[in-house]
Amino acid sequence: MLNKFFYNLYKNQFSLEETTAIYLNLFTNILIISVIGFILFKTIRFFGRRVIQKIINKTNTQFDDMLVKNRVFLNIARIIIFIITLNFLKELLVDFPNVYNYTERLITIIIIFSVIWFVRSILLSVKDFLRTMDAFKDKPLESYVQIFMIALWLIAIILSFSVLTGKPLLKFLTALGAFSAVLLLIFKDTILGFVSSIQVAVNDTVRIGDWITMEKYGADGDVVEINLTSVIIRNFDNTVSSIPTYYLTSDSFKNWRSMNNSGGRRIKRAITIKINSIRFLTQEDVDNFKKIALISDYITKVSNEVNTYNSENNIDKSTIINGRNLTNFGTFRVYLDKYLENHPKINQDMLLMSRQLEPTPYGIPLEIYAFSKEKGWQEYERVMANIFDHILASVPYFNLEIYQQPSSLDIQQMNNQLNDKTS
Structure with missing residues (x-):
């Protein structure tokens, strides 16, 4: 028998004692099996890599690349070596039954965990492969791999304790x-x-x-x-x-x-108009507003309707509040609607309006509600800023004022004006 070859050599040829021959035989066999196992492992790995690489180069799928990346074939080689070692173990430790029992259990446990590691590499390969597909790019695949691995590790630990x-x-x-x-x-x-x-x-x-x-x-x-x-x-x-x-x-x-999947990102922001700046339009105001391109047609049409109504109903217009009238605030809202309807960055297929909110102690909020075609944060902020830059610059043209809390400079200027008047 192979396991007794060196024992007979040491005892018969070198005339060593029984115990010495047994231990030297064990050491020599372990050394030879270790060298053979190492060479076999490297051989399997080397030829496996070459064969697998050739197969990978001929295939169009990326799954085999994932298998190599996650060391699936390396784990297979390890399992094969440990199984071969386990089969030779009984012959190797025939003179050491107690050592054989514990070593067999240890190698069995190593095989169990090697199988777990192999399964893990397969799961990681499947996960990486699924990530290349559009249908699974945004799915929590890591969670499923982790819960499956936890179950496998629990099984492996239970089996290991049972074997041990x-x-x-x-x-x-x-x-x-x-x-x-x-x-x-x-x-x-x-x-x-x-x-x-x-x-x-x-x-x-x-x-x-x-x-x-x-x-x-x-x-x-x-x-x-x-x-x-x-x-x-x-x-x-x-x-x-x-x-x-x-x-x-x-x-x-x-x-x-x-x-992000819709046609636009919502713009919902308001400015506050001072209440005492809101008033009825005079004929002079109407003539001036007709010069504003966006609302020229609107002003012409509505002013004619108002004048016709007041004339047909004999309205006394010596007092401006009588009859129908246009206001600068209402006209400004129409202007903003027209401005948004002609803005190239606003989605015209989605809700769009300027609306008056409930009055506050600071004035009347005028809110813009629309949807920007640009949905990225940076581009969206630029579109919204450009719109409100235009709105803030347009307010004085309608004889309106935006509420702003007075600063120390405003108070100082007011005091100076009062002093000039009293002096």
Whole structure:
């Protein structure tokens, strides 16, 4: 027998003692098997790489590239070597039954965890491959891989303890049932995260790449990862927020995806008009407003209607409040509607208006409600700023004033004017 070859050599040829010959035989066999195993491992790996690389070069799919990237074939080679070692182990340690028992258990445990590592590399390869498909780019695949791996690691640990102690697997499963409450407590966040990730995927509430806002946790940015325990958000200030996954179902948040998929991003901003600057239009005002291109036709048409109505009804216009009248505020609202309708960056197929809000102690808010075609943050802000630049510059042309709290300079100028009048 091969395992006795060196034993007979040491004992018969070199006339060594029984015990010495046994230990030297064991050492020599271990050394030879280790060298053979190392050479076999390198050979399998070398030829495996060459053959696999040739196959990869001939295929169009990227899946085989993912298998190589995640070391699937390397893990297969390891499992093969450990299985071969386990088969030779009994012959190798025939003179050491106790050592054989413990070594066999140790190698069996190593094989179990090597298989787990192999399965992990397969799952990672599948995940990476699915990420190349448009249908799965924004799905929380990491969560499913993690929960599957947790289950496999638990099985591997139970099997390892069973192998290590030599006790039946059923006893460990029974003991595990007794500790289930403890396990549920330990893995509470993991279980909640898993359930939440399933709800998120099924209900399609959040995808990778979505812009979400969770003011409660100071998160405002793009989702870069959804895993079993946390959602990673890259905020617009280049900080990173990590939020537990189950908060996506237990707390409220804002997802801007539907806005990105729609025809425009909403503009909803107001300026405040001083109430005492609002008045009826005189004929001189009407003549001046007819010179404004956007509302020239409107002013002509409506002023004629007003004059016809007042004339037919014998309205006394010596007092301007009598009859029908145009106001500078109403005319300004019409001007803003026309301005927005002709703006190239405003989506004309979506709701568009200027509206008067409820009066406040500071004046009457005039709100612009429209949708910008530009949805990116930077471009959107530019469009909105340009619109309100024009609005603020247009207000004086309609003899209106925007409310602004007086500064110290305003008060000083007012005092100087009063002093000039009294002097």
